[in-house]
Amino acid sequence: MSGWGVGGLFDGLLDPLSRTFMQHAFVAIVLVGVICGVTGAFVTLRGLAFMGDALAHAIFPGVVIAFVLGANFLVGALIAAVIVSLLIGAIGQSGRLTNDTAIGVLFAGCFALGVALISRQQTYTRDLSSFLFGTILGVSRSDLALTAAVGATVLLVMGLFRRELTMAAFDRVFAQASGRSLFAYDQLFLLLLSLSIVISIQTVGNILVLAMLVTPAATARLLTDRLGVMVALSALIGGVSGVVGLYVSYYQGIASGASVVLTATALFAVAYLFAPRTGVVTTAVARRLHHPFPERDRFPPAHDDGIDPRALPGAVAAPGAIGDDDPTAADSAAPRRRATPA
Amino acid sequence: MSGGTTGPARLEAAELGVHFGDRPALEGVSLALHAGETVSLVGPNGAGKSTLLRALAGMLPPSHGEVRFEGRPVRRPNPCVVYVPQRSGVDWSFPVDVLGVVLMGQAHRRTRLLPFLAGDRAAARAALARVKMDRFAGVQIGQLSGGQQQRVFLARALVQGGEVYLLDEPFAGVDVPTQELLIDLFDGLRREGKTIVYATHDLGQAARASDRVVLVNRRLVAAGPPERVMTATNLRETFGGQVVVVGPSGGPVAGAAADDVPTAGVAG
Structure with a gap:
């Protein structure tokens, strides 16, 4: 590579950083990517993507009211988030309605309230779009300080309660049986999720914040089977998506929120296709090369008959249930190992 | 054989009824566990x-x-009473390994937010060794067979270290070696003076691996040693005619000696 190319690349990377509003934008998007990455890991594991989307929409009226009153919109969003997460938890407890339904009612109603409030403003269209899609170039120093403070709180609490939250996500009955209040932990998590969403609204906007919660975490899940590694990877992917997306936005004139989300989506696509053990292309190639792959049967068929065929030496497995070249078929007591190629 | 069915009850239900909304799930169950x-x-x-x-x-x-534990009313989960849920209630694709699941059993002992100590890990590994799963410590749980998953649950329960073990369908969908291991483990715990209560719909398993059988269908139909309780009449009353009893003379399932127990299954 020529010196000119490297120099040009460096200039290209450094140029945006010479402007204050871009410095703020970079710090903000990295904070958001990391914090949403961590919270998002638990969102995906608990299957709460819809809840995340709903919360993002439901805090909208808080943002609008703060805007109308001339207060900091983060404060309005925070207040709305706390109220909404408590309401969702309470309605979910009532039993007759499914949680999904409760969320749907609340989120659509709140969002409509926000739109109604903002439609009375003179600058309706511009204001609405800035809330929906973010105004990352308008992040002030005080916004950054608030984002960092809220984000640090979220990460600290998540870190302290990581085992408890993991237990409540993995085995709810056990968590309850060992004396935990699922309601309390669910509320705690909803609150952390709301805070993560609130600090993301300015940078990626109301609509796309879901992607920051779900996409990096989903990508990380494809790459590892370990929760700690998944959380770290998710945060890393969120931060990298933010930085790369912002550069793309700067040079291509693409809306920043969309650019960041598209970057995260592209990273997901790469992992989906080429992840070392789970990628679609990777496993297809491996199969073609005649490497029997252990992940093929990582979701073993349920054995409702009470007998695990793999445990019976010499037993004939049901056709198609387990490949007859299954290297572990004869030795159920051994951990699944990668088979050596023939 | 009959265990310690004398003396004061350790855990007991007194005229216990549980309703879900208007629907009664249990009515008038009185049962003393020793x-x-x-x-x-x-x-x-x-x-x-x-x-x-x-x-x-x-x-x-x-x-x-x-419900009373050692004479005192039970209103919330008690660390001395260990509950082992059904395997089907768990998300097995969750990114956690075997040791991680067993360590969850430690969490109620000290302040929940402090990190685990070396001793916690050693205890978890010892529990895994007791269910012959120590070589699997680092394996993601979804990659285990049903029997192995059940063993991991048992190891977690052992780490909790209570006086009473309540197990929901521990024999469901597990392999033969795990069934044998469960029976041995129950025996060992019983000799340590623990109380083991497990749910099953397998009559043969119940006859073989328990001191007392409690027949339940919304209410308590009968309770006592297997050979006394598992009569054709009681079974018909419990299972409502869906039961297939296969005994030596087509009679009631009797006897609890390990090898010659006739098997009985529930149709449907």
């Missing part, structure tokens, strides 16, 4: 076996009557 005995709860699906176990564990508030 130190050093293995008790199986037998009944068809929907008979309230899981409900009874959860009520005994302090996870469900009784609608009528009460």
Whole structure:
């Protein structure tokens, strides 16, 4: 590579950083990517993507009211988030309605309230779009300080309660049986999720914040089977998506929120296709090369008959249930190992 | 054989009733469980076996009557009463390894937010060794067979170290070696003076691996040693005619000696 190319690349990377509003934008998007990455890991594991989307929409009226009153919109969003997460938890407890339904009612109603409030403003269209899609170039120093403070709180609490939250996500009955209040932990998590969403609204906007919660975490899940590694990877992917997306936005004139989300989506696509053990292309190639792959049967068929065929030496497995070249078929007591190629 | 069915009850249900809304799941169940005995709860699906176990564990508030542990009313889960849930209630694709699941059993001991110590890990590994799963410590749980998953649950329960073990369908969908291991483990715990209560719909398993059988269908049909309780009349009353009894003379399933027990299954 020529010196000119490297120099040009460096200039290209450094140029945006010479402007204050871009410095703020970079710090903000990295904070958001990391914090949403961590919270998002638990969102995906608990299957709460819809809840995340709903919360993002439901805090909208808080943002609008703060805007109308001339207060900091983060404060309005925070207040709305706390109220909404408590309401969702309470309605979910009532039993007759499914949680999904409760969320749907609340989120659509709140969002409509926000739109109604903002439609009375003179600058309706511009204001609405800035809330929906973010105004990352308008992040002030005080916004950054608030984002960092809220984000640090979220990460600290998540870190302290990581085992408890993991237990409540993995085995709810056990968590309850060992004396935990699922309601309390669910509320705690909803609150952390709301805070993560609130600090993301300015940078990626109301609509796309879901992607920051779900996409990096989903990508990380494809790459590892370990929760700690998944959380770290998710945060890393969120931060990298933010930085790369912002550069793309700067040079291509693409809306920043969309650019960041598209970057995260592209990273997901790469992992989906080429992840070392789970990628679609990777496993297809491996199969073609005649490497029997252990992940093929990582979701073993349920054995409702009470007998695990793999445990019976010499037993004939049901056709198609387990490949007859299954290297572990004869030795159920051994951990699944990668088979050596023939 | 009959275990310690004398002396004061360790865990007991007194006229216990549990309703879900208007629907009664259990009514008027009185049952005393003692130190050093293995008790199986037998009944068809929907008979309230899981409900009874959860009520005994302090996870469900009784609608009528009460549950008592060592004479005191149980209103919330108690660390001395260990509940082992059904495998089917868990997300097995969750990114956690075997040791991580077993360590969850430690969490109630100290302040929940502090990190684990070396001793916690050693105890978890020892529990895994007891269920012959120590070589699997680093394996993601979804890659285990059903029997291996059940063993991991047992190891977690051992780490909790209570006086009473309540197990929901521990024999469901597990391989033969795991069934043998479960029976040995229950035996060992019983000799240590623990109380083991498990739900099953397998009559043969219940006859073979318990000191007392409790037949349940919404209410308590009969309770006592397998050979006394598992009569054709009682079984018909419990299973409502769906039961297929295969005994030496087509009679009631009797005897609890390990090898010559006739098997009986529940149709449907």
